[in-house]
Amino acid sequence: MTIKTLTLAVLGASLLAPVALFASELHPVVDFQAGYLLGSSTVPNKWMRPEALVKSKQLPGKRKYRVYSMKGYLGEVSGNKAISQGAPCEDTRYVDFAPSRENAKYKSGVIAIGGSWNALPRPLRQEGTYLVTYRNIVADFLKTKGIPKTTIRIAQVFRVDLDGDGTDEVLINATNHNGSNGLNGNISPDSRAGEYSMTLLRKIVNGKVQTILVEGDFYPTAKKFNAPNVYKIAGAFDVNGDGKMEIVTKGRYYEGDWTTVYAVNGNKSSSVLKVQDVLGDGCGA
Structure with missing residues (x-):
């Protein structure tokens, strides 16, 4: 190896080093x-x-x-x-x-x-929770979980372009627990028949709009002391600096709570969409 070649090799390595360091930080x-x-x-x-x-x-x-x-x-x-x-x-x-x-x-x-990028590159826009379109989406999904008839309670609806492709996704939280939408109040250690709590993602997958369950629990029949979970949407943020926004949710039960970060892998031209629980923790008795 000539001195010139060696010099170029060392220079190239030094230029690449900061990139590698940032990538693994x-x-x-x-x-x-x-x-x-x-x-x-x-x-x-x-x-x-x-x-x-x-x-x-x-x-x-x-x-x-x-x-x-x-x-x-x-x-x-x-x-x-x-x-x-x-x-x-x-x-x-x-x-x-x-x-x-x-x-x-x-x-x-x-x-x-702990990062220097903009973690909210696109806005979340709150939508009305009483729109018939969203109520029908929730009712249809509940049927697939063995709950054909129950009170429809939508707690939160947000529109946001998660992957930056110019098309909005819709996040829906629907909860029917202890006679409320679960955003406030105490949580019972028991569940009544027809209760549920879930977060849904509406997204175009392979050219078609699909409803994807992010997280949820469903109780077609009443159960005693089963410690039902109640969820809510906490936001959507780019937590790893790749330009795509992850979904952040909070969950709780009668003796504890936790926070979860979900990554959405796939875009509107993908044949498969994967929602993956990537980060999270909490505390409960």
Whole structure:
């Protein structure tokens, strides 16, 4: 190898090194309100759950996070090292922030991301929950789960272009639990016949509109002390910097709660669409 060739090789390696470093850098994702460390993302499309971070000794230390609400970027905060707070959820890691979630500026904060990109590249637009179109979608889906007749309660509807292809997807949360839509109030340890809670995604797949279940629980018959789950949509954010937005949901039952990040893989020309649970954590007795 000539000196010129060697010099070019070294120069090429030095130019590529920052790209490789950025690609493998971990970007922690935290539920800003609860403080749950949901895991970390890398650029692009790799995920590490909290348990993997613990096992590999890569838990995030003190660092900066960008905080987002459903409507946009709120500001930058400092996060402490992710730690366990002991029983009853020894395996859950928490991050405390300054300014804290009690600060007026950050009260609407949903998620904190350890990355420099814009995590809300496209807006979420809230839709009416009483539109007949959405009620029919929910009713038809419930029939596939053995609930042909029940009260239709739609709690949330959002339109958002998740993958940046210029076509909006629709996110629908429908919940019928204990006589309410589940957004507020206590959760019963029992379920009544015809109760349910679910998040649906309406998306064009292979040229046709499809209804895809993101998450959900369905109770055609009454059950005692089965600890039913209630879900809601927390937002949609680009948590790993690839330009596509992941769906963020919150779930709870009568003794605990959790947050989940779902990645949607596939676009309107795809023959197969996959919704994958990629990050999440919570705490319950």
